[in-house]
Amino acid sequence: MNRKIERIHELFLQIEKSHPHTGFETPLFDQLIEALKVFKDHKDVELFKIYSIHLHLKKDMPLRDFLYWIVPIERYLNKNLKDEDFIIFNKDENNEAHKIEKKKNPIPLVIVLDNIRSSFNVGSVFRTSEAFNIEKIILAGYSPDPSNPKTQKTTLGSHDYVCWETHPKCLDLVHDLKSQGYYVIAAETTSHAMDLEKPFAFDKKTVFIFGNERFGMDPQVIESCHETRKVPLQGIKNSLNVANAASIFIYEFAKQFTEHKTRLASASMLPGTNG
Numbered sequence: 001m002n003r004k005i006e007r008i009h010e011l012f013l014q015i016e017k018s019h020p021h022t023g024f025e026t027p028l029f030d031q032l033i034e035a036l037k038v039f040k041d042h043k044d045v046e047l048f049k050i051y052s053i054h055l056h057l058k059k060d061m062p063l064r065d066f067l068y069w070i071v072p073i074e075r076y077l078n079k080n081l082k083d084e085d086f087i088i089f090n091k092d093e094n095n096e097a098h099k100i101e102k103k104k105n106p107i108p109l110v111i112v113l114d115n116i117r118s119s120f121n122v123g124s125v126f127r128t129s130e131a132f133n134i135e136k137i138i139l140a141g142y143s144p145d146p147s148n149p150k151t152q153k154t155t156l157g158s159h160d161y162v163c164w165e166t167h168p169k170c171l172d173l174v175h176d177l178k179s180q181g182y183y184v185i186a187a188e189t190t191s192h193a194m195d196l197e198k199p200f201a202f203d204k205k206t207v208f209i210f211g212n213e214r215f216g217m218d219p220q221v222i223e224s225c226h227e228t229r230k231v232p233l234q235g236i237k238n239s240l241n242v243a244n245a246a247s248i249f250i251y252e253f254a255k256q257f258t259e260h261k262t263r264l265a266s267a268s269m270l271p272g273t274n275g
């Protein structure tokens with residue numbers, strides 16, 4: 001059985017490689033569809049799910065959407081991938097908040113990771129988030145979460161001290177967060193993005209959203225956020241590793257929040273105030 005799934009995986013990778021030259025107009029695409037259809041009527045639910053992937057594959061789809069469907073294949077194979085490639089599929093139904101040893105007075109910041117493929121990147125964001133005592137991490141789309149032992153290894157236990165939850169669809173999540181009064185900021189290097197250093201308003205809780213390692217944030221999600229910010233870069237490469245970008249964002253937010261609290265404290269000590 002694994003040989004057939006390995007073949008499907010290989011076809012996905014070959015199509016990804018040839019995509020810049022041929023798009024999906026390649027016999028490999030038809031071979032992939034046929035290879036998936038083999039699992040029609042299969043009793044194993046996981047294999048039946050793999051069969052139904054063929055219904056989602058269209059020759060005019062963006063590569064980003066095509067590669068979304070490689071994730072369940074890799075999960076099935078439980079492949080030993082390189083750090084950067086480590087893919088674990090998230091359980092969509094697992095949407096309850098994880099109540100853990102809550103630390104006191106978290107900074108009013110929520111981090112959303114949307115369709116992150118690498119559990120090492122997720123682990124790294126957990127460690128920074130724990131170190132800066134942020135309120136919560138939300139793992140959206142297929143981002144791996146700490147319910148998986150492999151992801152747990154990468155968080156070095158920090159997931160026990162940061163609240164986290166999952167959400168199947170980032171776009172819906174942004175709407176929910178906005179309706180709950182959060183101020184939602186996309187972290188992305190778009191041409192209209194503001195510099196990260198711009199002062200934050202602390203009248204609302206803030207959310208930062210980070211996107212996929214290869215494709216960045218979904219443009220529709222960026223559009224739905226209140227604003228976009230970026231770490232200004234001087235290099236030839238246009239982007240940072242997602243976990244590094246998150247560390248810089250969290251550091252800047254925490255620094256500004258501390259300054260804000262100091263200002264409030266000294267204002268309350270002025271003569272004529274109640275402090």
Ligand SMILES: C[S@@+](CC[C@H](N)C(=O)[O-])C[C@H]1O[C@@H](n2cnc3c(N)ncnc32)[C@H](O)[C@@H]1O
Binds near residue numbers: 243
């Ligand atoms: C490796 S980047 C994606 C790069 C992708 N190839 C692109 O050009 O859009 C992954 C994520 O890290 C974050 N990121 C990376 N560099 C950033 C920067 N300079 N400012 C803000 N966010 C950044 C963004 O959330 C981005 O979606």
